[in-house]
Every structure is written in structure tokens, then in C-alpha cells.
Amino acid sequence: MRRSRDPNQLPPPPRSPQEERDALLAYAFRALGGRALTEAELRGKLEKRSTDPALVQEVLTRVQELGYQDDAHVARAEGSRSTVGRYRVRQTLKRRGVSEELIQQTVEARDPEREAESAVTLLERRWPALARKRDPRASAYAFLARRGFGGDAIWAAIREVSAAADAVTELPDDEAWPDEDG
Incomplete structure (x- = not known):
């Protein structure tokens, strides 16, 4: 349940662009700490937190540069699951926003x-x-x-x-x- 703001309390001061970037980057790391996310999934989460598309793209790029987000890694992990067949792998990756080319490579790699x-x-x-x-x-x-x-x-x-x-x-x-x- 959300608490209503005290009408006598001042709103928080606006954040600087660097503080916005740092906060969004910290959120991205927390989101990726829970489970591996595809680029599309992480982008969706970041867009809910920020209205600046350039900032969202900057944070996504930085997280990928550092190796914390990689669609190929997510696809390999899904493709290696032994309790599902290739059709489920394809559908799951498609739903999670992975590119069709990467989906095809993952499905073809299954024995x-x-x-x-x-x-x-x-x-x-x-x-x-x-x-x-x-x-x-x-x-x-x-x-x-x-x-x-x-x-x-x-x-x-x-x-x-x-x-x-x-x-x-x-x-x-x-x-x-x-x-x-x-």
C-alpha cells in the first residue's frame, strides 16, 4: 500500500542527469541480478523507469559492454533445457524478444x-x-x-x-x- 505524501513535505529535489543515469544503471543491475533478461525485457523495464529514450539506450549499451546482458547467453541457456522440446524453446525465445536469427541458431544447435x-x-x-x-x-x-x-x-x-x-x-x-x- 502506498503512503500518501504529507502535503507539508517538500517534493524531492530534481536529480541531475548523472544521478538519473546512475539510478537507472543501478536499477538495471538489480533487475539482471534476479535472472538473465533479454535486451527487449530489460529495455521494457528501463522504459518504465525513465522517459528519456537516449538514457535508456545509454544504460542498455553500458550493461552490454560490461557483459551483464547478452541475448546469446539467454538463448543458449534456454536451448540447453532438457525438460522442453525445440518448439517450446522457439516460443519462449520469441516471447522474450530474441531475434529470429538467434532463435533459429539456438533451435538448430539442439541435438x-x-x-x-x-x-x-x-x-x-x-x-x-x-x-x-x-x-x-x-x-x-x-x-x-x-x-x-x-x-x-x-x-x-x-x-x-x-x-x-x-x-x-x-x-x-x-x-x-x-x-x-x-
């Missing part, structure tokens, strides 16, 4: 075999809950599709995990029931 392994790993973890559903394969497909995996990786994962689950639940005929003597 399709590693992505397929990630889909299998995720599905193995989730399979016991999905197997109790009316149509476990459809539920599994929807689960992995929401995570951004492609159809090829999804179907391969479903075949592998469901076959492994079926093999565990089926006992060979000669071991199904113990002998009455044994």
Missing part, C-alpha cells in the same frame, strides 16, 4: 537424439500417472506436446515407454502361478 532421450526420460517419470487414464497414449502425447516436443520424438518415446511398462506388467506363463507343491 535431436538428446531431445528424444529427454522425452523418454520425462515420460518414464510421468507414465505411472498417465497409465491410469482412459487413453494413456493420448495423454502422454498431449503432455509431451505441451512441453514442446515434436511428433517424431513423442511417438518414439510413447512406443518405448509403453512397451517397457507392458513388459514389466506381464509375467511369462510358466511363472504366472506358483505350483501347489512349491
